[in-house]
Amino acid sequence: MSVSVSIENVSKTFGVPGTEFVAIKQADAQIQPGEFVSILGPSGCGKSTLLDMVAGLATPSRGTVSIHGQPVTGPDERMAMVFQQMSLLPWRTIQANVEFGLEVRGVGEAQRRRTAREMIDLVGLNGFEEKYPSQLSGGMNQRVAIARALALDPEILLMDEPFGALDEQTRRIMGIELLRIWDKSGKTIVFVTHSISEAIQLSDRILLMSSRPSTIREIIDVPLARPRSIEDLSSETARDIELRVWKVLLEETGAK
Amino acid sequence: MLQFRVSPNLLSILLIQAAALVAAALAMNALGGIFPFLPGPTHIVEEGAQLLIRPEILQDFGVTLLEASFGLLIAAGIGISLGLVIGSSAALVSFANPLILALYSVPKIVFLPILMLIFGTGMGPKIANAAVHAAFPILLNTLVATRDTTVRHEKLGQSLCMTRLQFATKILLPGIVPPVFGAIRLGVGLSFMGALLAELFQSEAGVGHLVHDLYNSGNIAGMLAIILAVLVIIVSLNGIMAAVENRFSRWREI
Amino acid sequence: MATTGSLLAGHRAFPRNSKRSQKLGQLIFVVGFFLILELLVRSGILNRLIIAEPSRVLLRLWQDLFTQELWTAFLVTFWEVGVALVMSLLVGLVGGGLLYHYSTVRKALQPVLVGFYSAPAILLYPVFMTLLGPNSLMIITMATIMGAVPISVNLAIGFGGIDPILLKLGRSLNLRGPRLMGKILIPAATPVLFAGFRMGLTFALIAVIGLEFLTYSGGLGRLISWRYSIFDSEGVYAAIAIVCCLAMAVNYALGVMERRIVNRF
Numbered sequence: 001m002s003v004s005v006s007i008e009n010v011s012k013t014f015g016v017p018g019t020e021f022v023a024i025k026q027a028d029a030q031i032q033p034g035e036f037v038s039i040l041g042p043s044g045c046g047k048s049t050l051l052d053m054v055a056g057l058a059t060p061s062r063g064t065v066s067i068h069g070q071p072v073t074g075p076d077e078r079m080a081m082v083f084q085q086m087s088l089l090p091w092r093t094i095q096a097n098v099e100f101g102l103e104v105r106g107v108g109e110a111q112r113r114r115t116a117r118e119m120i121d122l123v124g125l126n127g128f129e130e131k132y133p134s135q136l137s138g139g140m141n142q143r144v145a146i147a148r149a150l151a152l153d154p155e156i157l158l159m160d161e162p163f164g165a166l167d168e169q170t171r172r173i174m175g176i177e178l179l180r181i182w183d184k185s186g187k188t189i190v191f192v193t194h195s196i197s198e199a200i201q202l203s204d205r206i207l208l209m210s211s212r213p214s215t216i217r218e219i220i221d222v223p224l225a226r227p228r229s230i231e232d233l234s235s236e237t238a239r240d241i242e243l244r245v246w247k248v249l250l251e252e253t254g255a256k
Numbered sequence: 257m258l259q260f261r262v263s264p265n266l267l268s269i270l271l272i273q274a275a276a277l278v279a280a281a282l283a284m285n286a287l288g289g290i291f292p293f294l295p296g297p298t299h300i301v302e303e304g305a306q307l308l309i310r311p312e313i314l315q316d317f318g319v320t321l322l323e324a325s326f327g328l329l330i331a332a333g334i335g336i337s338l339g340l341v342i343g344s345s346a347a348l349v350s351f352a353n354p355l356i357l358a359l360y361s362v363p364k365i366v367f368l369p370i371l372m373l374i375f376g377t378g379m380g381p382k383i384a385n386a387a388v389h390a391a392f393p394i395l396l397n398t399l400v401a402t403r404d405t406t407v408r409h410e411k412l413g414q415s416l417c418m419t420r421l422q423f424a425t426k427i428l429l430p431g432i433v434p435p436v437f438g439a440i441r442l443g444v445g446l447s448f449m450g451a452l453l454a455e456l457f458q459s460e461a462g463v464g465h466l467v468h469d470l471y472n473s474g475n476i477a478g479m480l481a482i483i484l485a486v487l488v489i490i491v492s493l494n495g496i497m498a499a500v501e502n503r504f505s506r507w508r509e510i
Numbered sequence: 511m512a513t514t515g516s517l518l519a520g521h522r523a524f525p526r527n528s529k530r531s532q533k534l535g536q537l538i539f540v541v542g543f544f545l546i547l548e549l550l551v552r553s554g555i556l557n558r559l560i561i562a563e564p565s566r567v568l569l570r571l572w573q574d575l576f577t578q579e580l581w582t583a584f585l586v587t588f589w590e591v592g593v594a595l596v597m598s599l600l601v602g603l604v605g606g607g608l609l610y611h612y613s614t615v616r617k618a619l620q621p622v623l624v625g626f627y628s629a630p631a632i633l634l635y636p637v638f639m640t641l642l643g644p645n646s647l648m649i650i651t652m653a654t655i656m657g658a659v660p661i662s663v664n665l666a667i668g669f670g671g672i673d674p675i676l677l678k679l680g681r682s683l684n685l686r687g688p689r690l691m692g693k694i695l696i697p698a699a700t701p702v703l704f705a706g707f708r709m710g711l712t713f714a715l716i717a718v719i720g721l722e723f724l725t726y727s728g729g730l731g732r733l734i735s736w737r738y739s740i741f742d743s744e745g746v747y748a749a750i751a752i753v754c755c756l757a758m759a760v761n762y763a764l765g766v767m768e769r770r771i772v773n774r775f
Contacts, residue, residue: 055682075684080682083675083678084675087679089694100693273619276619276622291641355536361715361758362754362757363719363757365716366753367750369750370746370747370750373746445624452633453632453720457735464633467633468636476637476640482633487622
């Protein structure tokens with residue numbers, strides 16, 4: 001099988017020459033089709049910038065990001081994004097929010113409606129179609145955001161700290177839901193997070209970034225069986241991974 | 257090492273301002289071609305240079321400045337004290353707010369005849385009109401800020417067993433400074449507007465009267481020069497107030 | 511500047527609607543105010559040449575309602591305000607979009623624009639009078655200019671306040687130009703648009719009534735200054751009351767519309 005997302009020698013600098021700073025320096029990674037990969041790193045290390053470059057929302061200063069061997073030059077129909085928080089359009093109902101991406105891409109109304117219903121059903125929000133985002137909890141809103149992205153039927157789902165604003169319990173439960181949906185749909189997921197336990201709970205592999213100028217310092221396999229139970233997540237393997245990640249993070253941030 | 261560098265942003269802002277000035281001058285020139293009575297930019301500048309050194313003209317500016325300042329002072333006094341009183345009680349706010357908002361939407365110029373009936377002629381009605389124009393935003397902003405600050409920090413005050421006086425001096429007053437100051441800045445322009453409107457209608461003295469006079473004597477260039485001078489005065493007053501505001505409310509997000 | 515925006519936004523945090531008992535209280539307060547005024551004038555404490563008794567004003571108002579004079583003036587003002595409002599909104603929308611897009615230009619011009627709409631603009635009326643004559647066209651033109659400037663500045667600030675994540679969403683779906691405007695920018699800015707609408711109305715009213723008042727060119731503003739000039743003080747008060755009612759009614763209608771649309775989400 002061909003590589004789904006390929007990040008080759010990617011660097012990103014910001015600012016004008018003379019006062020520029022290097023956000024990302026020579027990042028390299030390969031993501032396989034159907035894989036669940038997390039990008040984890042110290043805060044401010046450019047995780048979201050890296051994801052934006054994959055999404056075609058930012059251009060690398062050097063190096064290339066490619067999807068199935070074709071370089072990314074801009075937002076691409078094979079990818080859909082889920083953002084950090086409150087990215088729903090507050091003036092649209094849940095149904096209309098889920099339809100939004102399809103509407104923009106010019107899908108007909110009947111088809112749109114049907115797909116949106118399916119997706120709302122998939123994320124477990126039956127009966128909330130006519131509500132507005134402000135009437136739903138934060139967790140439910142993020143389900144809608146996921147449904148909106150899935151409705152586009154992308155090959156690759158890019159998620160930028162989608163559960164970052166949720167409390168720990170809701171976050172866990174959303175993770176379980178996401179894995180269920182991922183399992184059903186077989187999509188490739190690139191997931192940015194700053195939570196170590198979330199990365200372990202969800203991913204096949206963790207891309208661990210260093211602090212600025214960031215690079216991908218380590219790629220850590222998470223060899224836990226799926227579906228992952230609470231026991232699996234507190235097993236020795238899981239704890240070893242957590243320890244390893246923590247050591248790197250502490251080293252990177254200069255803490256002892 | 258100390259280094260001075262003009263940031264590219266500031267530079268482009270200055271460039272755009274210069275370009276806008278040139279564009280305005282060119283536009284005046286072009287308009288002068290269509291409407292022959294409109295003077296060209298150089299003519300306006302010349303006329304302005306001649307007018308703005310004459311003592312009687314400066315006196316007119318003094319009159320308007322005085323009226324606007326007194327008006328603003330009265331507006332601030334009434335607006336802030338009334339706003340503090342009403343804003344300190346939730347019940348009073350929900351009682352008074354709809355009434356204030358209703359009055360707020362009325363163009364204040366309609367009250368000018370009443371003010372002229374009450375205060376007669378001279379500076380009185382101009383000061384009053386300036387005050388009426390400037391008072392509402394100050395009152396509303398004080399009221400909203402007082403209520404906001406009280407609600408937000410009430411529990412903190414209680415948990416520290418603060419007295420009402422302590423709460424007022426340590427939390428409430430510092431908390432409402434930025435929005436109230438902002439409203440006063442808004443009031444500068446409004447009090448000028450009030451004073452000028454009254455002077456235009458009851459033309460006795462001041463810049464409004466001056467503009468009227470220059471227009472009637474056919475000196476359009478002089479009139480435009482005076483209007484530009486008013487614009488410069490208001491923009492500079494605004495700038496000074498904004499600088500003071502930034503100095504005293506650095507903690508506030510912009 | 512930010513102040514105007516926050517001032518307008520501030521209103522929304524507070525109830526426009528009050529409970530029934532409160533409405534009654536407000537009514538009693540207003541009626542009581544006028545009753546006391548009536549008593550003060552009748553007892554001679556306040557000069558009746560300066561303050562007309564509310565009862566006489568009310569009577570005059572009632573009589574006015576059957577005169578051609580009042581309705582003609584009312585229609586002229588209403589029409590001028592309406593046209594000026596629509597025009598200044600259209601110009602303001604375009605201007606706001608441009609100032610938002612070229613934010614450096616906005617930063618450069620904002621102080622001058624804000625200074626301009628506060629006072630000097632009205633001083634230009636003799637020029638416009640010469641250009642266009644003392645008629646509705648002159649009033650509408652000036653009112654449009656006076657309204658469009660603050661609306662542009664405030665809309666630009668409002669557009670700038672849109673959550674950047676929504677813009678990112680738009681970009682990730684390849685939305686650009688007019689489609690981005692229609693699908694995201696304008697709906698997201700609806701509350702700001704309404705604030706702009708409200709501002710436009712305020713400025714259109716100020717400009718129209720003020721210019722009618724100053725130039726005697728018809729409408730309710732001219733009615734007030736005409737009655738003032740013939741020392742018809744209760745007539746002045748009656749006309750002022752009508753302007754107040756017009757302003758409050760239009761503002762109230764706008765408020766209801768705003769709540770229907772904005773507060774739904």
